[in-house]
Amino acid sequence: MRYEILPHTADGKFRAYGATLEDAFANAALATASLMWDWAKIEPRIERSIDVRGRDREQLLVKFLGEIVYLFDTERFMLSGVKDLEIEEASVIRDPQGEADVPDHLSEAGARLRLTARFLGDALSDRSEIHGGVKAVTYNEMKIECCAGAAKAGYVIQVVVDM
Amino acid sequence: MELRKISDIVWEIPRQGEMKVPALIYSSERLLKDIRNDLTLTQARNVACLPGIQLFSYVMPDAHQGYGFPIGGVAAFDLDSGIISPGGVGYDINCGVRLLRSDFREQDITAKRKELLAEIFKEVPAGVGKGGVTKLSRGVLRDILVKGAEWAVENGYGTAEDLDRTEERGRMRDAACDHVSDRAMERGAPQLGTLGSGNHFLEFQKVDRIFDAEVARAFGIDAEGQVTVMIHCGSRGLGHQVATDYIEIMENKAGTEGLPDRELVNAPFKSEIGQRYYKSMCAAVNYAFANRQMIAHWVRDVFKKVLGRSTGMSMVYDVCHNVAKVERHTVGGVEKTVCIHRKGATRSFGPGRSEIPAAYRAVGQPVIIPGSMGTASYILAGTREAEERSFSSTAHGAGRVMSRHEAVRRFRGEQIRDDLARRGIELKSTNWKGVAEEASAAYKDVEEVVRVSHEAGLGRLVARVVPIGVMKG
Numbered sequence: 253m254r255y256e257i258l259p260h261t262a263d264g265k266f267r268a269y270g271a272t273l274e275d276a277f278a279n280a281a282l283a284t285a286s287l288m289w290d291w292a293k294i295e296p297r298i299e300r301s302i303d304v305r306g307r308d309r310e311q312l313l314v315k316f317l318g319e320i321v322y323l324f325d326t327e328r329f330m331l332s333g334v335k336d337l338e339i340e341e342a343s344v345i346r347d348p349q350g351e352a353d354v355p356d357h358l359s360e361a362g363a364r365l366r367l368t369a370r371f372l373g374d375a376l377s378d379r380s381e382i383h384g385g386v387k388a389v390t391y392n393e394m395k396i397e398c399c400a401g402a403a404k405a406g407y408v409i410q411v412v413v414d415m
Numbered sequence: 416m417e418l419r420k421i422s423d424i425v426w427e428i429p430r431q432g433e434m435k436v437p438a439l440i441y442s443s444e445r446l447l448k449d450i451r452n453d454l455t456l457t458q459a460r461n462v463a464c465l466p467g468i469q470l471f472s473y474v475m476p477d478a479h480q481g482y483g484f485p486i487g488g489v490a491a492f493d494l495d496s497g498i499i500s501p502g503g504v505g506y507d508i509n510c511g512v513r514l515l516r517s518d519f520r521e522q523d524i525t526a527k528r529k530e531l532l533a534e535i536f537k538e539v540p541a542g543v544g545k546g547g548v549t550k551l552s553r554g555v556l557r558d559i560l561v562k563g564a565e566w567a568v569e570n571g572y573g574t575a576e577d578l579d580r581t582e583e584r585g586r587m588r589d590a591a592c593d594h595v596s597d598r599a600m601e602r603g604a605p606q607l608g609t610l611g612s613g614n615h616f617l618e619f620q621k622v623d624r625i626f627d628a629e630v631a632r633a634f635g636i637d638a639e640g641q642v643t644v645m646i647h648c649g650s651r652g653l654g655h656q657v658a659t660d661y662i663e664i665m666e667n668k669a670g671t672e673g674l675p676d677r678e679l680v681n682a683p684f685k686s687e688i689g690q691r692y693y694k695s696m697c698a699a700v701n702y703a704f705a706n707r708q709m710i711a712h713w714v715r716d717v718f719k720k721v722l723g724r725s726t727g728m729s730m731v732y733d734v735c736h737n738v739a740k741v742e743r744h745t746v747g748g749v750e751k752t753v754c755i756h757r758k759g760a761t762r763s764f765g766p767g768r769s770e771i772p773a774a775y776r777a778v779g780q781p782v783i784i785p786g787s788m789g790t791a792s793y794i795l796a797g798t799r800e801a802e803e804r805s806f807s808s809t810a811h812g813a814g815r816v817m818s819r820h821e822a823v824r825r826f827r828g829e830q831i832r833d834d835l836a837r838r839g840i841e842l843k844s845t846n847w848k849g850v851a852e853e854a855s856a857a858y859k860d861v862e863e864v865v866r867v868s869h870e871a872g873l874g875r876l877v878a879r880v881v882p883i884g885v886m887k888g
Contacts, residue, residue, distance in 0.1 A: 259818035261453055261479055262486065288543065307667060310677070318659060325602040325652040328544060376544050383848040384819075385543035385612040385888075387655040388506040391662075391677035392482040414482070414506045414655070415613055415819065 255283035264386065264413045265393070269406065273309070273398070276407035277316060277367070278334040284317050284413060285331040287384050288324070294332035296372035305363035309396050312339070312365045313409065317389040319371070328376035337369035388414040416456045418447075424476075424867050428456060434463040439471040441805070441871045446476055446863055449816045453480035455487070461675045462490050466683075467497020469753055470746060473805050475760050476867035477814035477859060481505065483678030486759035489808040491744070492684060494752055499689045501665070501696070502678035503756035505737040506658045508696055509703035510615075510649030511582075512734055512783040513711055514794065516635040517718070518727030519642040521621045524883065531619060531721050532843050532884045538713040539617065541610040541888035542845030551604045559607065560592040563701030564733075567708035573715075577708060579772045580730035582762065582780075585704040589741075590697035595653075596660045599695075603653025603702055608709040612846065612888035614812075614853060615648040616788060617710070620880040623791070630778045630796050630877045634731050643880050644728070645792060646710050647785050649737070650703035657699045661692040684754050693739065693754075700738055707733055731794065732781035734761050736811040742770075744806055755806050763797035763809040763874040771797075782874040784865055787813045787858035788850070789835050789842070791881050793865045795874035809874035810864050817857035826854040835885070844887040853887065 255268040266283040270276030285291040302319050306312030323329035341364060376382075395410040418440070419427040426447070428438040438459040442450055450456065455478050462484050463472035469491040478487030483502025492498055524531060540547055551559070559566045564578055564585025578585045592600075610617060622641045625631045636643075650657075665680045668688055674680060682689035711730070719725040739756045764771050764780045771780040779797035786792045790813070801807045817825075828847025831854055835842045844850045868874045 257820060259820045261818055262481075262815045264819065308671075311663065311666065314659070315663070321652075322598060322602065322656075324544065325606070380544075382543045383846060384852075387613070387652075388659050390482045390506075394677075412482075 254279040257283070257286070260412055263415045264384070266411055268409045271406040273407050274337045274339055276409045277313065277339065278337045280313065280317060280409045280411060281320060281331060281334050284320050284386060287386055287413065287415065289330055289380065289382050291332045294330050295374045296332045297374045298329065300329060300371040302367065302369040302371055304367050306365045307363055309365065310391060310394055312367055313394070313396065313411070314389045314391065316367050317411065321386050321388065323371070329373050330376055330380065331371055331373045333372040335370040335372060337367065340366045384415055386413045386415055390414055424871050428460055434460060436463050436468050436471050438463050438474060440474040441476050441867055441873060442474065443476070443863060443867050446859060446867065449859060450478055455480050455485040458483070458485040458676070459488060461679055462488055465490070465492070465498055465500070465679065465681060467493040469493060473808065475808065475810045477759070477810040477812055477864045479814045481758060483676050484756065484758045487810065487814060488758045489756065489760045489805055491753035491755040491806045494684055494741070494754060497684055497754060498681035499684045499693055499739055499754055500679060500681035500756065501658045501661045501692060502680065503758055504658065504696060504739050505758045506655045507649040507737055508654035508657060508699035509735045510737045511703060511707065512736070512785055513646045513707045514731040514781070514783045515644040515711060515714065515728050516731050517642045517644070519722070521640045521642060521883065523722065524619065524642055527721050528619065528841050528884045531717060532841050532886060534717040534721055535617060535714065535886055536843055538717055539610055539710050540608065541886060543612045543888070545609055546605040547608040551607060553600060556600055556604055557592045559705045560595060560698035560701055561590050562586055564704040564708040567705045572709045572712035577711065577730050581704060581733040582735055585708060585733070587697035587700045589694055590701050591694040592698050594691040595657060595695045595698050599653050599656035599660060602656050603651060606651040606653070607702070607706055609651060610648050610710065610888045611651055612849060615888050617886040618645045618882045619884040620645060620792065620882050622878055623881045624879040626876040626878060627796070633775060633778045634781050634794060634877065635729060636731070636794065636878050644714050645783070645785060646707050646714070648706060648710070650699040651706065653702050654699035657695050661695065664688060696739060700735065704733065732783060734783050736761060744802055746803055746806070753806070757808055759811050760808045761811045762807055763795070763801045764807050765797045765799035765801060767799070782809055784810055784861065785812050786861035787855040788853040788885060788887065789831070789840055789882060790855045790861060791879050793861065793876065794878045794880065795865065795868060796877050798872050798875055800872035801874065804871065805873050809868045813858035813861040813864060815857055816859050819852040822854050822857040823848055823851045826851040840882050841884040842887070850887055
C-alpha cells in the first residue's frame, strides 16, 4: 500500500508508506494529489523540476507537498507521478544565487536538507475531474517514523492538510 | 481533561503547568461532548502558555480542533511582552461572511430562483482550480493588497456605502506588501473574485424569524420573508501562502524546540518578523475584503438582470473570521491595547464602539454566523458584555463534527441536492463530492451554538435566515 486516507474532523489526513524515506515522500505526494484528483487518470504529459530545502524532515515535507498546491494554483498543473526523488543532507546548503523559485526572505534558513525530484502530470482542462482543494500543508499530527511499530518495514509519514 | 464548571455554559481549565492564564470555554454540555472528542481543549491549554497572553485563552461554542490554536480560539496578547502567531489566525486569512439585505420578498424570487442561481454561477467563478475573470498585473495586485475593498469600489465594484458596512471599512491600514512573497502573489493573482471551494458558499436566503425587531430594523432587516444574500469566502491561495511562508520564517528564526505544537510558532509582536507577518496578514485580509466586494457587486448585477432591479440591496455587514488585530479593550476597569487573535471567531463589538458604523452604534455590530449548507444562518448583535467576557468575540459558524471522508462515505451529493429541492431549496455546485463533504449532518447544530452565544452574552440573537438557493464551489 502506498498510502491510506484517514478520517479527520475538518480536513484531509493520510498516512504514506515507503521502504525508504524517498519512497515515503513520493507516496505522500500521491496521497496529497489524491485528495484533489485521481492521479492515476492523469496523463504524464508535462514535467516540472522540484528543488526544495528544509531545516528538518518535517519542514522539507511541508515544502515539498506545498509544491503540489503551488503548481496547481499558479499553473493548473495536476500531478500524476513523482520520479527521481532524492533527499540530500549537508551541514549547510546555501541558497544558490539567482534562483528565482527560492524567495529571498527564505534564504536565511541555513537549511540542512535538500530535496530534488521531477513531477509528472498534465494541465487542468475542461475534461478534468477535481473533487477537492488543498489549501495548505500543516504540521498538525505530522509524523515521520522509521523502523518501529507500523513502520517496521520502512517509513511511515502522517500528514494533515488544510482543505 | 479536568474542566471546572462555572455555569451551564461557562467552563474553565484551571491554570496548571506552563499555562500563564486559565482557559475559558463557552459551551453547553451538549457541545462539550464534541469538543472533548478532539484536541480542542489541549490546543486551548497550549495557547494559554504563550508569552504575553491576557486573562484567558478563550474557546467559542462552535470550537473544534485546529492547527496550533483551536478553531474557535480567541487570545489577546500584550503588545510589548506578547506575540503574534500565524497559527492563531489560520491559513485562510480573513475567511469571512458578507450579508446583503434587499427589498425583495420570497415570492418575488421564487419563480426565478433557478435562473438567479444559474446566472450567479456564470458571473462568480467557483470551485477548485477556477480562475478569476481577470489576470492581475503585479502592480494592480499590490494596490489591492494595500487598499482592499476600497480598491474594488474605486474600480466600479459597489459603492462607498459598502465600505461603511465592512469591518475595518474594508481596508486594514497596516497592510504592506513588501514582505508578501512572490509565491503568495502568484497564487493570488489568478484567484481574485472567486469563491473557492471547501465550506465556502453563496446563498440566497429569506428571513424566517426575527428575535429582536428593533435591532433587526437597524440592520435593515424588516420582515419575515425578506430576501438576503450571504457570501462566505476568504483570501484564497494568497492568504494560505502568507500563513505557510511565515510559519516557515518564524521557525527558521526561533526554532521549534519546546513548542507543544509546531503551528504555535510565533514571534514577538513588535519584532521585525512579527511586524512583517502582521503587515502581510493585513494585506491578505485586504485581498479577501476586495474579493467579497467584487462578488457582492456581481450578485447585484445578476439580480438586476434577472429581476429588473437591485435597489435596496445594501450591505448589512462584512465580518472577518480569521484575523489578528490591534484593538483597545477595557477589561476589569483597565483600558489596554492588545493584539487579539480570532481564529474561527467573530468580533462582536457592542454599542458605543467607535469602530462600528454610526448606524449601528446604538445597537452593536452585526455578527453574521453561517450555518452548514442548507440549514439556517443567524444574525446576532455584538454586546458590551462581550468586551469583559471574550475581548468582544463570539462564534463564527456551526463547526464540523464529522470528517469529510466519513461524510462522503455516508452521503451522496446528488441525494442532498434532491432532499434540499424537496424542501424548496435549490442547490448548484461544481462538485458533488464536495457537496457530500458539507452535508449538514457533518456539522454541529448551529442553533445550539447561537443559543450559547446569546445566553453567555457574547452576541445576542437578532434574526434567523434560511436558504432558498445555494451555490457551492
